[in-house]
Amino acid sequence: MKMPPSLHSFPRSFFFCCFLLLSLFLLLLLLVPPSSSSSSSGAPNDKVTVSLYYESLCPYCADFIVNHLVRLFQTDLISIVNLRLVPWGNAWIAPNASIICQHGEDECFLNTIEACTITIYPDMMQHFRFVECLERLSLEGRHRQWMNCFQMTGLGTSPIDCYTSGNGKTIDLRYAKETSELKPLHRFVPWVVVNNQALQEDYRNFVTYICRAYKGQVIPSACRSSSLSARTYDESNEKVNNSFIPVCYADEARNLTIHFGNKIKQ
Template identity: 75%
Template sequence: MTTIVIHITQNLATAIFQSTKMKMPSFLHSFPPRSFFFCCFLLLPLLLLLMLLVAPSSSAAPNQKVTVSLYYESLCPYCADFIVNHLSSLFQTGLISIVNLRLIPWGNAGIAQDGTFICQHGGDECFLNTIEACTITIYPEVVQHFKFVGCLERLTLEGKHGQWDSCFKKTKLGSSPINDCYTSGKGKTIEQKYAMETDQLNPPHKFVPWVVVNNQALEEDYQNFVTYICKAYKGNVIPSACKSLSTTRTYDSNEKVNSFQSVCYADMARNVTLA
């Protein structure tokens, strides 16, 4: 009977070594049966721990954050309203803990053949788009740059966007790095990348704000972005902000919508050629 147990233990040890892609040391074959038996009992806990450490985690994928990308322009009043009065709820409800929020301030702008930026709401918008792009890049922590963007967009809603630099004091972010980013031309380079990304959207954006959740464009249903976030999240712990929502809604592109939409349409930029 003891011989049978020893053989079973030896076979189990061999199987464990093979499953972990390890070659069984040759010295184990030279152990006397009884010594090998006790050795295996000593080694098995260690080997099982090793298997747990090298095994791929099955819980990593379900807990990945939901990526939310907002394509917008700084002086579109509907973009400003969405950022200040709707998107900010991600932070107020704690839903930001499951969201990778990306802000892309370009919107319906374009680049002329000579490299000049052309923006739907004029030169001030081109300037402020770049300022926001610099802030997002220099202060990559979403809580930091969203406070600045939210501050600036609130001024847009109030018709006071000319006071944009007051947001440095309100958010306690340094103004020098942002100003240097703009004057050095780095901001223009960032905006060119945003222009490329916006131009490559599939489907192409028709207006702003244009919201994309995990590569799904919400189109006219963008104000229901929280529902889409909750539906896309595959984590084990459901955020409280999602528990009271129905996540069965999907956008039907054939569904009729109101002729008036709270958006800034992209028609103005259709004839502008990207450099």
């Protein structure tokens, strides 16, 4: 009976060739990029980042969220969008480290509740449902019924604990820093930024900017509409310069506070 050859019976060159082939195979695995098929379903690298800087009781922010931004979720646009909500808006930090909001203490409180909800429930659809619910109540003049939104959206009440523990203020200050570092500086809210491009007065035309910024292979049906204009911000800005723009101005918030502050001192 023939015995199987021992390892020592193979020439060294055989092992060297095997080692060389294995090394080449591993090198190819490192050099070959992952399959691009994932881009057809809105791969993370293809998604367009849309950031909304707003405040909870600005009526124009509420209108934009409830009646315009919601289109992302009503169409297939959300498949190509990374939506970021930043509830700070025109608030600022006083010398005594307290936070002052354009529409009073209720707005400061609700900004923090929304900030906590966004942080605790990072899924876009989850926290947007809550924010949309609260902003709808704001539009209807019922913002003090905000707690109903937890039940209506099926979310837990952890954001309340976030507020009472002080963690909410930490989140607020992070949003304050981000908002203060915007380039160009925001002049009003809602302030919409698409892939680092501030839409400024043309913010309601956000769908056009999203579709133009998207570089993926599969185009959402919402971007195939012939009604989408190819205008630039400069062109659209000329048309709105002399008309009413539905926004809450940052300067007006500061001036109003200074005005009433001086009256109190007198």
